[in-house]
Amino acid sequence: MIQQLEQSADEPSVWVPRALCSLVIEVNFIGQDPAIVDPMETYEKPDDRLPLMVFGPLSLLIAGTPIVVDGMRIPVPRLAGSVLEKLVTDRTGEKGDRDLLVVIGLLSMITDADYDELQHIYDATSPELRHAIRSNLAILSLIDARPGMPDPRPQRAAVARLLARLEAP
Amino acid sequence: MTHAERVKHIHARVRIQRWEFRQRRLAHGAWHRFRLALAAAREAHAIDEPTFAALVAEGFAPDDRGKGLEPARDIVWITADRAARLTDATPLAMRLDAAMLGARVLALVAFE
Numbered sequence: 001m002i003q004q005l006e007q008s009a010d011e012p013s014v015w016v017p018r019a020l021c022s023l024v025i026e027v028n029f030i031g032q033d034p035a036i037v038d039p040m041e042t043y044e045k046p047d048d049r050l051p052l053m054v055f056g057p058l059s060l061l062i063a064g065t066p067i068v069v070d071g072m073r074i075p076v077p078r079l080a081g082s083v084l085e086k087l088v089t090d091r092t093g094e095k096g097d098r099d100l101l102v103v104i105g106l107l108s109m110i111t112d113a114d115y116d117e118l119q120h121i122y123d124a125t126s127p128e129l130r131h132a133i134r135s136n137l138a139i140l141s142l143i144d145a146r147p148g149m150p151d152p153r154p155q156r157a158a159v160a161r162l163l164a165r166l167e168a169p
Numbered sequence: 170m171t172h173a174e175r176v177k178h179i180h181a182r183v184r185i186q187r188w189e190f191r192q193r194r195l196a197h198g199a200w201h202r203f204r205l206a207l208a209a210a211r212e213a214h215a216i217d218e219p220t221f222a223a224l225v226a227e228g229f230a231p232d233d234r235g236k237g238l239e240p241a242r243d244i245v246w247i248t249a250d251r252a253a254r255l256t257d258a259t260p261l262a263m264r265l266d267a268a269m270l271g272a273r274v275l276a277l278v279a280f281e
Binding site: 011012040046052092137139142159161163 | 172186193209
């Protein structure tokens with residue numbers, strides 16, 4: 001049951017607050033299909049009530065420990081899969097750079113155990129996806145800071161270490 | 170944009186990614202290789218060709234990952250100590266801006 005929200009006229013999988021519900025944020029419903037991981041396998045799941053985009057790279061996400069905010073448990077993904085999902089999802093333009101900068105924020109929190117997990121997931125992906133991950137890391141290392149986004153410059157060393165690790169034979 | 174249009178758009182972008190992957194050792198892959206070299210560098214300095222030749226003669230390692238570009242870029246990896254003693258070198262911000270792309274010869278300092 002979806003309450004206090006109504007379907008966006010612009011995008012059927014996005015539900016926006018009804019006019020008077022200013023404390024409610026919009027919700028973007030997306031689908032995860034564990035049978036696919038490649039972006040090329042992304043598909044539309046039609047439904048009269050809630051049609052969804054099912055994105056292949058979302059299968060890289062693994063459920064982490066939920067966080068609790070005001071007594072509400074909010075599911076969050078583990079860091080390693082989140083980093084890789086951001087890096088395999090092709091993005092373009094200003095929005096693409098800003099999306100990629102999210103990886104910088106994630107790398108600032110990542111632990112050695114997360115790096116090991118990231119390597120494990122990376123090794124299981126296709127050569128094309130591994131190339132996309134390395135390519136986007138290199139781009140990330142060279143893009144400018146954006147207002148309101150994590151600054152990539154202090155994390156360039158972490159990006160370089162990760163690239164070196166992923167490129168190691 | 171409808172979902173069908175988004176799927177079509179994503180698939181088109183993936184086809185381009187696939188082409189870039191096939192090009193990784195060919196002409197278009199030159200940018201990928203050049204970016205990888207820069208991503209491994211803590212510092213970059215624009216230098217001239219005689220300085221490049223001198224640094225290579227001193228034993229610093231050249232890197233051919235700028236050779237696929239047109240015009241080709243000469244890259245040499247040097248230490249931070251040696252970078253501090255460069256004369257007539259211009260330090261560059263580590264981003265793909267006009268100054269970086271305009272530099273024909275680069276001395277790079279790797280992260281530790």
